[in-house]
Structures are given as C-alpha cells and as structure tokens.
Amino acid sequence: xxxxxxxxxxxxxxxxxxxxxxDAFDAGSTELQLIVAGYVLTFGLTLVPAGRxxxxxxxxxxxxxxxxxxxxxxxxxxxxxxxxxxxxxxLLQGVAAGIQMPQVLGLIQELFHGKERGKAFGLFGATIGLxxxxxxxxxxLMIAIGGPEDGWRGIFWINVPLALAAIVLAIWLLPLTxxxxxxxxxxxxxxxxxxxxxxxxxxxxxxxxxxxxxxxxARWWVLVIFVFAFTAxxxxxxxxAASGRHPLVPLALFGVSSYRNGTALxxxxxxxxxxxFLLTTLYLQHGLGLAAVYAGMVTIGFALxxxxxxxVGGNLVNRVGRPLVVWGLVLLLVGIGLSVLxxxxxxxELTPWAIAVAMIFxxxxxxxxxxxxxxxxxxxxxxxxxxxxxxxxxxGQRIGTAIGTAITLSLFYSTIYRESSGEPxxxxxxxxxxxxxxxxxxxxAVAFGIGVLDLGERGRRRSAxxxxxxxxxx
Numbered sequence: 001x002x003x004x005x006x007x008x009x010x011x012x013x014x015x016x017x018x019x020x021x022x023d024a025f026d027a028g029s030t031e032l033q034l035i036v037a038g039y040v041l042t043f044g045l046t047l048v049p050a051g052r053x054x055x056x057x058x059x060x061x062x063x064x065x066x067x068x069x070x071x072x073x074x075x076x077x078x079x080x081x082x083x084x085x086x087x088x089x090x091l092l093q094g095v096a097a098g099i100q101m102p103q104v105l106g107l108i109q110e111l112f113h114g115k116e117r118g119k120a121f122g123l124f125g126a127t128i129g130l131x132x133x134x135x136x137x138x139x140x141l142m143i144a145i146g147g148p149e150d151g152w153r154g155i156f157w158i159n160v161p162l163a164l165a166a167i168v169l170a171i172w173l174l175p176l177t178x179x180x181x182x183x184x185x186x187x188x189x190x191x192x193x194x195x196x197x198x199x200x201x202x203x204x205x206x207x208x209x210x211x212x213x214x215x216x217x218a219r220w221w222v223l224v225i226f227v228f229a230f231t232a233x234x235x236x237x238x239x240x241a242a243s244g245r246h247p248l249v250p251l252a253l254f255g256v257s258s259y260r261n262g263t264a265l266x267x268x269x270x271x272x273x274x275x276x277f278l279l280t281t282l283y284l285q286h287g288l289g290l291a292a293v294y295a296g297m298v299t300i301g302f303a304l305x306x307x308x309x310x311x312v313g314g315n316l317v318n319r320v321g322r323p324l325v326v327w328g329l330v331l332l333l334v335g336i337g338l339s340v341l342x343x344x345x346x347x348x349e350l351t352p353w354a355i356a357v358a359m360i361f362x363x364x365x366x367x368x369x370x371x372x373x374x375x376x377x378x379x380x381x382x383x384x385x386x387x388x389x390x391x392x393x394x395x396g397q398r399i400g401t402a403i404g405t406a407i408t409l410s411l412f413y414s415t416i417y418r419e420s421s422g423e424p425x426x427x428x429x430x431x432x433x434x435x436x437x438x439x440x441x442x443x444x445a446v447a448f449g450i451g452v453l454d455l456g457e458r459g460r461r462r463s464a465x466x467x468x469x470x471x472x473x474x
Contacts, residue, residue: 001123002166003067004104005131006159007097010039011401012135012274013142014090016281016292017152020143024152025083034087037207037402039094044199044398046098049192051106051391052248055384059103059110060174066100067167069093074159089156101394106387107174109378115318118375122314125371126307129363132274133303136281140293188240191248194233201226203399209406213417253381253389257461261454262377265325265447267396269369271404272443276336276362279408279436280355287429288348298356302363309367317372322458325376326451328368329444335362336441343430369447404443412436 018032025031054062073093080086104124112120142154205219237247254260277299284295313324335358342354374393381389415432416424424432 001104001127002162002169003063003100004124005127006070006162006166007043007101008128008131009135009138010093010097010159011043012132012277013139013155014039015278016136016139016296017143017155020148020152021083021086024149025086027083031083031087033208035083035090038087038091039097040398040402041200041203041207042091042094043097043101044094044203044395045196046095047102047391047395047398048195048249048388049187050099051102051387051389052187054103054106054387058176059106059387060170060176063100063103063107063174064167064170066096066098066103067163067170069096070100071160071163071167074156074163078153078156078160098391102387102391105374105378105390105394109381109386109390110383111175115315118314118317118372119311120314121317121375122311122371124374125310125314125367125369128370129306129310129367130303133277133299133306133363135296136277137293137296137300140291140296144291144293188237188246188248191233191237191240194229194236195248197229198226198233199395199399201229203402206402206406209410249388249392250385253385253392256380257454257457258380259377259389261450261457262373263393263396265450265454266370266373266377266393267400268443268447268450269329269373269400270397271400271407272440272447273366274401275404275408275436276339276440278405279412279433279440280339280359282412283343283429283433284352284355287426287433288351290352294352298352299359301356302359302366305360305363306367306370309364310371311367313368313370313372314375317375320372322376322451322455324372325369326448326455328365328372329448329451331365332362332369333365333441333444333448335359335365336437336444340434340437343433348426404440408436408439411439 014036018036021027021035022032027035050062050066070093073089073096077086077089077093080089108117108120108124138158139155142158143151145151146154201222204222208219209215234251237249237251240247241250241252254263280298281292281295284290284298285292309328313328317324338358338361339355342351342358346354377393378386378389412432412435415435416428419428419431
C-alpha cells in the first residue's frame, strides 16, 4: 500500500511545483508539460510488460527493483541542475512506477481470497484516495518549507526516505510468490512494440492539450497512427495466441464481462477524478488567490472520508456487489454539483470552506467506487494473470486521466480566453470552473452508465445460472 501511495502521489504533487520549476530553470511551457506528462507516459508504457513479467517471475523481486529505481530517480530529480536532467529523471521515474505498481495488484490477487481480498482492495482504494487528494497539499507544503526557489526539490526528496523504508519492509515482509522455473521469459516482442506505439500515439495529443490558443492542432493527426498501430496489435495478438504462444495481452480477458466493465468504469472514473482536483486547485489559486498549500488542503476532507468508505466498501462488496459502486457514483455526482454551487452561491471568503464540505460528499462516493470496483473487476480473473490484468486496468486509468485532463483543461482555459480580453476577473474564473466541472460530471455519468450496464449483465447471468444469490454472482 505504501508503494501504491508513493506512485499515485507523484502524479499529483508535482503539479503545484511547476511555477517554482519554471522560475528556477526558466523552463518553457513544453518542458513543463513534459515534466508532468512524461511521467504519465512512461508509467503507462511500462505497466503491461512489467505485469506480464511479474506473473511469470518473482513479483517481490520486481517490486524491489521498481522501488530501488524510483528512489534513485527521485534523488536525480531533486538534484537536477537543469530542466533537461529533471525531465530525464521524470521519464525514468515513470518507468520505475510502471514496474512496481502491477506487482501491488498481483500480490493482492495472489495472497488474498474471498472476503480477505475485498478488505485488501479496500485498503488499496483508501490508499489511492488519500494519495490522490493529499498529493497537492504535500507538494504545496514542501514548497512552503523550502522556499520559492528550491522548495520544489523537496517534492522529490520526500520520496527517498519513504521509498527506502518500503524497500526494507518489502525485503522483510513480502513472501516469494514465484520461483525460477528455468524457462525463458515469453515477452512477445512484436506485441510489445505495437503496444508501445499504440499507447504513445493515443496519449500524445491529449498530454499536449492545455486549452491555450497556441496548442498545435496538428497533434491530433497522431491518432491516425494509433488507429493503424492498435489494429495491427489486435491482429498480431490473436495470431500469436492462435499459434499456442502467450500474447502480451490475452484478449480473452476482455471476454470476462466483470473485468471488461470494471476496467472501463475505472478508466472513465479516473478521467474525471484527477481533473476535478486540478480544476479546484486552479480556481482557488488563480480565481481566489489562495497559496498552493491552502488550495491543496481543501481536498483533505475528500481524502479522509474516501479512505473510510473505501475500507467499508471493501468489506461490503462481497455482500452488496455492483450496486455499491453505482450508488457511490451517484453520491460523487452530488458532491460535484455542490462544489459548483459553492463557487456561485458563496462569497470568496467562504468558498474554500464550502468546497471543502462538498468534497466530503465526493469523497464518500469515491471511496465506494475505487476498491469495490477493483474487487469486482478481478473477481473472475485467474490468479496467475492477476498482475497483467491489474496493469491493463492501471493503463486504462492513466489513459483516462490524460484524456480527462485534456478535455477539462481545454474547457477551463478556452472559457477564460473567450470571456476576458485582459486580466480575467472572478466571474470569468467561476464560469471556467463550471465548464470544466460539467465535463467532470458527464464523465462520472458515463461511469454510472457502465455500472448500470454491468448490473444488467450480472442480472441476466444470474438468471441463466438459475437465480443464484447476488453475493455469489458478484
């Protein structure tokens, strides 16, 4: 869980350090975008191959390898003398995150069963919720402690003692779940190449969408490469599997409706959640003039409440099933609506407090989504494919976040550019926040639709099995 928290936190806490990095290195917008987006890109690229290797070899070994690389790259990032070194460190840090994260899910899938697995995924969901919401607060705190010039280095330094402690505990506590078989690794190199081209070409245009009029529209042509590469990947994987070999991604996984629907739901959910935090931070900092550390603190209520409901949801999921996730999404939609209402209906002095209250509702709903959905998605997946299945799901989340961030930021900034000829006033920022949050609400509604669809499929499957009890089917 510590590794899951470290990995996800690095997706969010660096955002608040970008202004300080810009001042320190006189970095341009492209360099700053790459420092954030590069981590997401290499993270996503590494997930599936690392999950595949973990399923075939020792998850514990890969867990420690990923952590060690994460520690080293955090040191390099903290000591970076220029933006180029920092960018290289972030790219390698994403590789480290992609190595270690699939092992977390694979170990949970292998070590726990039945109700215990639900509890373990409940803790996983609580950790993800805490890390996502506390990331900006922690990043802002490091800048406040270290000062405007070098405070951003603390964002990376803080990883080092935490990762070292996790390495010691991993060596001491984690069991060896795989033993050397003497057989060579089966990695499907052609599949890996086509997969890599597909992921890069899909994420690239979204990672470079900021909503600025300076965004190059030619970037969308890269999606043509994605269509050809992904089609070739699917054809190759089918032929590779038909020849009796083990493909990079067993497409039969997506024939399991619970896994297919759960992965789709989590991808759309993570297209909404991180942008919700980002939009709120942008509004509080630019619209209301709050310092980064205080803007980040508004999400603390979300973090604490989602941690509780994630754990509770992990205990309830085997009894309640998919309805728990659906009602969690409804509660999240209520929280999103209250956040927008708070911006328009309260004075600037009260707005941060009102949003903090709304975030409590969002956190309660979000906690009932993450861990129960993870449990349901992997319930029918063979244990030996747990790491790979989990890493494919994580990849969906990273792609979802890239796409959701691009959509919401485009709406936010395009509203500002459209409604203001000079320095935007508070009303312009309010409208921009509302436009971005409408997109967030639409994405959550799509996740809700997927949840309802899954409920229908489960109902039909229960009927086909002779009206089995709901908890057994789930």
